[in-house]
Amino acid sequence: MSRLAQHPVIEFVRGKKISFEFEGRKLGAFEGETVAAALHAEGIRYLRSSPGRQRAQGFFCAIGKCSSCLMEVDGMPNVRTCITLVRDGMVVRRQKGKGELLE
Amino acid sequence: MSCLSNPDLLVVGAGPAGLYAAIEAASAGLTTVIVDEGISAGGQLVKQTHKFFGNEDFFASVRGFDIARRLLKELSNMDHVHNLQESSVIGVYEDGIPVLHLPSDTTRLLQPERVIVATGASEKFLQFDNNDLPGVYGAGAVQTLMNQFGVMPGRNVLMVGSGNIGLIVSYQLIQAGVNVKAIVEIADRIGGYEVHANKAMRMGIPIMLRHTVIKAIGTESVEGAVICEVDENFRPVASTSQELAVDTICIAIGLNPSIELIAQAGGEVKYIPELGGYVPVRDDNMRSTAEAFFVAGDVSGIEEATTAMIEGRVAGLTVVKDLKGNTDLKKLESLKRELVAFRNGPTSARIREGLRKLGIVSSSKEHQYGNPNNPEKYMGKMRPVIECYEAIPCNPCETSCPTGAITVGENINDVPVIDYEKCNGCGICMTECPGLAVFMLRELPEEESALIGIPYELIPLPEKGEKVHLLGREGETLSDGVVQRVFKSPNKTHGVYVKAPAEIAGEVRGVSPVSKTDNTYVCRCEELTVQDVEKAINDGYTDFEELRRRLRISMGPCGGRTCRLNTLGMLSRKTGRPIEEFAPGVLRPPSIPATFRSIAGQEGAKDE
Numbered sequence: 001m002s003r004l005a006q007h008p009v010i011e012f013v014r015g016k017k018i019s020f021e022f023e024g025r026k027l028g029a030f031e032g033e034t035v036a037a038a039l040h041a042e043g044i045r046y047l048r049s050s051p052g053r054q055r056a057q058g059f060f061c062a063i064g065k066c067s068s069c070l071m072e073v074d075g076m077p078n079v080r081t082c083i084t085l086v087r088d089g090m091v092v093r094r095q096k097g098k099g100e101l102l103e
Numbered sequence: 104m105s106c107l108s109n110p111d112l113l114v115v116g117a118g119p120a121g122l123y124a125a126i127e128a129a130s131a132g133l134t135t136v137i138v139d140e141g142i143s144a145g146g147q148l149v150k151q152t153h154k155f156f157g158n159e160d161f162f163a164s165v166r167g168f169d170i171a172r173r174l175l176k177e178l179s180n181m182d183h184v185h186n187l188q189e190s191s192v193i194g195v196y197e198d199g200i201p202v203l204h205l206p207s208d209t210t211r212l213l214q215p216e217r218v219i220v221a222t223g224a225s226e227k228f229l230q231f232d233n234n235d236l237p238g239v240y241g242a243g244a245v246q247t248l249m250n251q252f253g254v255m256p257g258r259n260v261l262m263v264g265s266g267n268i269g270l271i272v273s274y275q276l277i278q279a280g281v282n283v284k285a286i287v288e289i290a291d292r293i294g295g296y297e298v299h300a301n302k303a304m305r306m307g308i309p310i311m312l313r314h315t316v317i318k319a320i321g322t323e324s325v326e327g328a329v330i331c332e333v334d335e336n337f338r339p340v341a342s343t344s345q346e347l348a349v350d351t352i353c354i355a356i357g358l359n360p361s362i363e364l365i366a367q368a369g370g371e372v373k374y375i376p377e378l379g380g381y382v383p384v385r386d387d388n389m390r391s392t393a394e395a396f397f398v399a400g401d402v403s404g405i406e407e408a409t410t411a412m413i414e415g416r417v418a419g420l421t422v423v424k425d426l427k428g429n430t431d432l433k434k435l436e437s438l439k440r441e442l443v444a445f446r447n448g449p450t451s452a453r454i455r456e457g458l459r460k461l462g463i464v465s466s467s468k469e470h471q472y473g474n475p476n477n478p479e480k481y482m483g484k485m486r487p488v489i490e491c492y493e494a495i496p497c498n499p500c501e502t503s504c505p506t507g508a509i510t511v512g513e514n515i516n517d518v519p520v521i522d523y524e525k526c527n528g529c530g531i532c533m534t535e536c537p538g539l540a541v542f543m544l545r546e547l548p549e550e551e552s553a554l555i556g557i558p559y560e561l562i563p564l565p566e567k568g569e570k571v572h573l574l575g576r577e578g579e580t581l582s583d584g585v586v587q588r589v590f591k592s593p594n595k596t597h598g599v600y601v602k603a604p605a606e607i608a609g610e611v612r613g614v615s616p617v618s619k620t621d622n623t624y625v626c627r628c629e630e631l632t633v634q635d636v637e638k639a640i641n642d643g644y645t646d647f648e649e650l651r652r653r654l655r656i657s658m659g660p661c662g663g664r665t666c667r668l669n670t671l672g673m674l675s676r677k678t679g680r681p682i683e684e685f686a687p688g689v690l691r692p693p694s695i696p697a698t699f700r701s702i703a704g705q706e707g708a709k710d711e
Binding site: 002003004006007008009010012014032033034037040041045046047050055056057058059060061062063064065066068076080082083084085 | 140141142147152166168189191205206208225226228235236237238239240241243244247248249250251252253254255256278279280322323324361560561562564595
């Protein structure tokens with residue numbers, strides 16, 4: 001997927017270019033984007049595997065209501081990445097099941 | 104800090120209802136805290152790129168994201184307001200309301216005097232095989248990605264549901280350059296407003312009634328969808344299934360009110376399907392059965408942003424009355440009348456029925472239907488043709504008209520009537536109509552053609568003198584034309600004026616750039632497309648030899664081997680005559696590209 005460069009109605013004002021880590025890969029993003037949106041722009045839709053049947057899942061509502069986008073962010077599991085801003089140097093991992101509890 | 108932990112009012116949700124509730128409360132001097140989960144305030148307004156219906160007092164014809172900006176600006180000038188973003192109300196407890204600040208993972212306990220719950224709604228989820236696959240997205244999610252973050256949700260989308268949201272998002276996908284393969288609708292009629300459906304169909308999106316999605320294909324992401332027809336009980340008919348190559352399935356089948364906090368506060372909730380599911384029981388001042396808790400917007404019943412804003416104001420003014428002993432009653436009553444007026448049209452019948460079940464009376468009215476269009480007397484005068492036949496609550500055409508030629512009247516649900524005597528042909532109504540349902544027309548009898556103005560919201564905007572395809576109501580190419588004039592409007596709905604043959608003037612409802620869409624070739628040598636050939640046939644060249652002289656088709660280096668049969672087939676389909684009746688044209692030499700040197704240089708023909 002990719003970001004829209006131009007649009008007939010909207011002017012996108014993007015923040016500073018930053019980078020974050022996803023599953024060991026370094027990815028680019030813009031300040032002001034959510035983690036889920038930044039991942040989607042990089043073509044990543046598979047955000048976690050479900051607790052029971054280990055099925056690939058992504059977000060569904062993108063506004064914090066459905067909790068389908070839970071990921072591990074900077075070591076913290078169960079973060080709703082669709083309403084969490086991406087930050088420079090953030091480490092994001094696909095969550096497996098219910099996530100590992102913090103030590 | 105005491106006013107932050109003990110505010111007069113806590114507003115949960117910073118969407119259109121919550122923001123307006125806060126504006127009314129804060130402007131009357133109440134200390135107000137707004138808590139919202141999003142990364143910025145505005146709720147779903149920030150991703151609404153279409154112009155709103157309704158009347159001008161409530162931002163009609165203003166795009167959603169601009170409404171959010173204006174409300175936030177108004178709030179930022181007010182004292183007594185604290186706005187807590189990226190914060191969630193965890194629940195309603197006996198000792199207060201804990202608010203979780205998500206980035207710091209810390210909570211703060213609030214003990215407000217009153218609470219307005221404006222938590223909105225969540226997407227309804229549809230059951231089909233593999234519906235949990237990444238790429239199956241709610242319509243709101245697609246809008247968030249595309250309109251808030253400028254991220255393409257996919258390349259090819261199947262839209263499920265033809266209510267207003269499904270129709271609007273389909274159109275917005277096209278604006279973002281995404282292909283919408285189809286809209287499937289399980290019912291036997293389109294759910295949303297006619298003008299929204301027309302906008303989508305004009306883009307060439309097929310709307311398949313009595314169809315649904317039964318399977319998403321893929322393992323880690325959507326790679327396709329299986330759709331099929333349904334029977335009279337809405338059960339899929341497996342034998343009719345077909346596969347679509349899409350990477351995104353967008354679910355737009357409705358919304359569920361987010362009632363959790365009201366229920367926790369002890370407020371009664373009731374199942375009312377007309378309002379979206381379980382909704383809080385409330386009075387016409389938006390007070391729930393839990394005395395200190397109010398509701399506003401989609402949480403009180405799925406409707407739309409204009410009524411959400413009015414409900415927010417009603418709730419805010421009522422809280423002011425509770426805490427200060429008085430409020431601007433005149434304003435409160437007039438807002439409640441606005442709500443009744445807004446809902447008295449036929450498209451609000453379900454809402455009225457739902458409200459009736461809550462004991463809230465709403466009235467309906469008979470509607471006048473004028474036929475505004477095209478009295479012969481005004482042939483040759485530049486004038487609008489208004490294709491707005493469904494009574495919906497909207498009147499920017501009336502309020503934007505500088506000469507007072509268009510009347511919707513007191514009942515905002517009436518359809519517009521135009522007085523061509525007063526109309527000066529300026530075209531402002533074309534650029535203001537949120538439904539893109541106003542076109543301009545001027546017949547040019549001496550040329551057997553007509554000038555047509557088309558509302559246009561895509562990029563690139565065609566330029567004067569540019570050749571474009573003239574499209575019909577379902578996005579089909581009728582003919583080609585040349586842009587005569589471009590009327591650039593600051594609201595980004597521009598007017599593109601084209602000249603079209605007189606006989607199709609009533610059919611042309613869209614334009615598309617020639618180069619962008621027309622890459623379907625019949626003739627490779629002369630680069631002739633299906634549209635080129637069809638247009639020539641439409642223009643009366645109904646014989647192969649004539650077409651050949653007109654287009655040079657079959658006269659290139661291949662000698663017609665590539666295009667002849669296809670062209671004859673097109674002629675046959677267009678004219679209804681069998682191929683055998685057409686002469687296939689003379690097969691002249693050279694039948695392969697050959698140089699004169701090769702011909703002149705044949706053996707035994709040397710000069711020397």
